[in-house]
Amino acid sequence: MAAPNVRRPGFSRRAQYSTFANYVIAFIGVGVGLVLLAISSGHEERFAGLRTIASDAGAPAATVAASARTGGVSLWDVLTGYFTLGSRVASMEHDLAQARVALAEQAALKEENTRLKATLGLFEGEIKPVAITRLIGSTSSSSRRYATIGAGSTKGVRPGMAVRSPLGLVGRVTEVGAISARVLLITNTDSTIPVRRASDGIQAYATGRGDGTIQIRLSTTGLNPLRRGDAIVTSGSGGIYRPGEAVAVVVSLTPDGAIARPLSDPGQTDFVTVEPLYQEVLQSEADKAAEEGR
Structure with a gap:
């Protein structure tokens, strides 16, 4: 016996409702898309916020893709920078510590010179100290x-x-x-x-x-x-x-x-x-x- 030309999802009402809902959602999506397309064609600034959000959401993936396009040289730079980061940070911390010590010494020297000048100023034109x-x-x-x-x-x-x-x-x-x-x-x-x-x-x-x-x-x-x-x-x-x-x-x-x-x-x-x-x-x-x- 030949199979019927029109296939139905069976006698299950759940399957029938699911198929009908899928068609309805598809038609609604197409309609919403057409409406948005019509609106945006004349007023692009209305969707600037949505475009910004979408751009931010896709930025990490775009960054990874851009990094992959830089080729082997950039990849080598990234790897060498990763392995030398610790030594460079340690060197900068050492330089910063030395700079802080030098700054403290300069401040102490300035204060000491001020006190010495005050002491010496007592004897301008007076008894010469021993x-x-x-x-x-x-x-x-x-x-x-x-x-x-x-x-x-x-x-x-x-x-x-x-x-x-x-x-x-x-x-x-x-x-x-x-x-x-x-x-x-x-x-x-x-x-x-x-x-x-x-x-x-x-x-x-x-x-x-x-x-x-x-x-x-x-x-x-x-x-x-x-x-x-x-x-x-x-x-x-x-x-x-x-x-x-x-x-x-x-x-x-x-x-x-x-x-x-x-x-x-x-x-x-x-x-x-x-x-x-x-x-x-x-x-x-x-x-x-x-x-x-x-």
């Missing part, structure tokens, strides 16, 4: 406060010489070695300095209290004229310290004087100057004046 050196150590917890400087007898440093920072008096030399010296700080309990109030010259003595502060005791008894914030400077008596060197600032009053805070903190000081004994400076000036008078 040495300008670094303060290489100090005791901060002991009641007997000392410091060590990096200059000794080879630089002309001798016991009794005053040690000064850009902010004020630090102390005086007590022991001298060849390349270093020990300094008795003004906050030491064994340190006593003739001082005066900078504003009117009221005489007093500054004695270290061993706790980082200084006791100011007036030379005369009676009403205490000191006030908080008064500047205390050396008086020049005794011939060790030259007059007018900044020592401390009054922070509180006592019945016979005041408690003062030193202006120069050894823990925050890098460079100091060592000054000659004031009595020797006076003697030298007197000798010069005598020679000129002859």
Whole structure:
């Protein structure tokens, strides 16, 4: 028996509905495509966003295809670059580390030069210092406060010489070695300095209290004229310290004087100057004046 000319999907309704749905979807797709084609032919900018999205979605595949078209030479470059990437990155990191170290050294050198200029500027037209050196150590917890400087007898440093920072008096030399010296700080309990109030010259003595502060005791008894914030400077008596060197600032009053805070903190000081004994400076000036008078 001959087969029928029209084939049907059988008696299954599911198969019939599936075939019908496929035809409907196909016709709808064709219709939508024709409509979009008609719209885009006159208004291309309306689909710019969709084209951009499609372009981005296909970019990775396009990149791979373009790389494949470059040939064997480009492929060799890619392979060699991959295997040498680690060494090149390590070299760049090494150069960057060296550059950072050099930058830090330059910044430290600039700051050190600034401090040195400030220290040297103290002596323009004044007493010529014996040495300008670094303060290489100090005791901060002991009641007997000392410091060590990096200059000794080879630089002309001798016991009794005053040690000064850009902010004020630090102390005086007590022991001298060849390349270093020990300094008795003004906050030491064994340190006593003739001082005066900078504003009117009221005489007093500054004695270290061993706790980082200084006791100011007036030379005369009676009403205490000191006030908080008064500047205390050396008086020049005794011939060790030259007059007018900044020592401390009054922070509180006592019945016979005041408690003062030193202006120069050894823990925050890098460079100091060592000054000659004031009595020797006076003697030298007197000798010069005598020679000129002859």
